[in-house]
Amino acid sequence: MPAFPDPEDRLALEPGCRRCPALCAARNRICWGVGPRDAPLVVVGEAPAAGDPTADRWQGGNWTGMAYSGRNSGWKIRSMVEELGYDDAYYTNAVKCFPSEAIPADAPEAADRLDRPPHETSHREPTPEERANCRPYLLRELDAVAPACVLATGKHATGSLLAVEGRTVDGFLDLVLSVQQCPTLGVPVLPVLHPSYQEVWISRLGHSYESYRDAVGEALAGLGV
Numbered sequence: 001m002p003a004f005p006d007p008e009d010r011l012a013l014e015p016g017c018r019r020c021p022a023l024c025a026a027r028n029r030i031c032w033g034v035g036p037r038d039a040p041l042v043v044v045g046e047a048p049a050a051g052d053p054t055a056d057r058w059q060g061g062n063w064t065g066m067a068y069s070g071r072n073s074g075w076k077i078r079s080m081v082e083e084l085g086y087d088d089a090y091y092t093n094a095v096k097c098f099p100s101e102a103i104p105a106d107a108p109e110a111a112d113r114l115d116r117p118p119h120e121t122s123h124r125e126p127t128p129e130e131r132a133n134c135r136p137y138l139l140r141e142l143d144a145v146a147p148a149c150v151l152a153t154g155k156h157a158t159g160s161l162l163a164v165e166g167r168t169v170d171g172f173l174d175l176v177l178s179v180q181q182c183p184t185l186g187v188p189v190l191p192v193l194h195p196s197y198q199e200v201w202i203s204r205l206g207h208s209y210e211s212y213r214d215a216v217g218e219a220l221a222g223l224g225v
Contacts, residue, residue, distance in 0.1 A: 002078035003087065004090050005034040005066050012065075013140055018094070019133040023123075023126075026100030028053075031061030033141050034069070034093030040225050042147040043068065043077060044138070046156040046194070047095035054078055062098040067091040076195035077153055084217040086225075090145050092159035093125040095134045110167050131160050139164070142187060148225040149179075150187055151216075154194030161189050176205065177215050179223065190219050 012032045018024050031048035051060025051070055060070030068091040070072040081089050101124035126134075138160065142150065152158040155172040162169060164185045169175065175191040182189050193201050193212075202212045 002075060002082050005064075005069055005091065007034075007064075007066065009036060010066050011037075011141060011144065012035045013137050020097065020130045023095070023097035023099060023130060027097040028062050029065040031065055031067055031093055031098070032096060033090060034066040035082045035090030036088050037090075037145055037146075038146045039088050039090035039145050041081070041089040041151060041220065042142060042145055042149075043081060043089050043091045043153060044157045045073070045077075045091075045093045045149045045153050045158075047093050047123075047126050048098045049073070050098055050100070061093070067093050073195040076198065079218070080195075080213050081151070083213060084102060084220065085170075086220075089151075090141070090147065092138065092141055094138055094157050095130055096137060099124050099130065115184070128145065131163070131207050135160060139185075144183070148189060149220060149223045150185075150189045150217075151220075152189050152191045154192075154197070157194075158189065158191040161185060169216075173201070173205070175199075177219055179219060190216070190223075190224055192216055 007145060010032050011034065048061035049070060051062040053059055053063050055071055058069060058071040058074060061067050068077055099129060101122045150161060152161050155169055158172065158175060159169040162180065163181050176193060180189040180191065202209060207215065
């Protein structure tokens with residue numbers, strides 16, 4: 001099991017942020033970045049998922065207020081990064097609040113909502129406006145931590161970062177494990193698979209988990225991280 005993040009390392013840039021009405025209505029807590037301010041590596045996800053308030057402390061960022069602190073994606077990405085020797089990474093999301101997709105109260109899915117209202121249900125992709133509203137926070141985090149590299153987990157986290165360069169992401173898999181130089185952002189970006197989908201895509205990239213993890217480590221080492 002990876003180390004659980006220290007709440008004292010949570011970087012709450014604007015505790016009462018209300019830039020996105022739909023996100024404010026759906027979230028339980030704002031999910032801020034967490035980790036050392038001098039971390040050599042920043043790991044960026046898309047947005048917190050709904051989470052599980054009945055879990056142990058690994059409830060997910062929507063409940064803990066800390067990025068990548070859930071039992072699924074949080075465990076997976078933190079385990080891999082720690083296996084590579086980076087137990088001092090900083091974790092955050094491109095969008096800081098859970099983007100809920102409304103489901104009617106009489107839909108079958110509503111019965112599985114734990115203790116959350118039935119109109120605040122499954123995860124959706126953040127809108128371009130929501131990503132743009134949160135991007136200044138992400139840039140402030142990168143400025144505060146000044147890492148040697150950013151590990152972008154998944155298409156949407158990668159897209160949020162490359163948007164600073166005026167770039168869009170069309171063929172995400174072509175970018176995986178390929179260092180992206182980002183002069184405007186001021187730090188190179190290494191796109192990797194989102195931990196929720198890595199079991200599906202690792203083999204399609206011709207890797208085992210071990211060879212994929214090692215390829216991530218080799219790319220980071222090549223950047224001097």
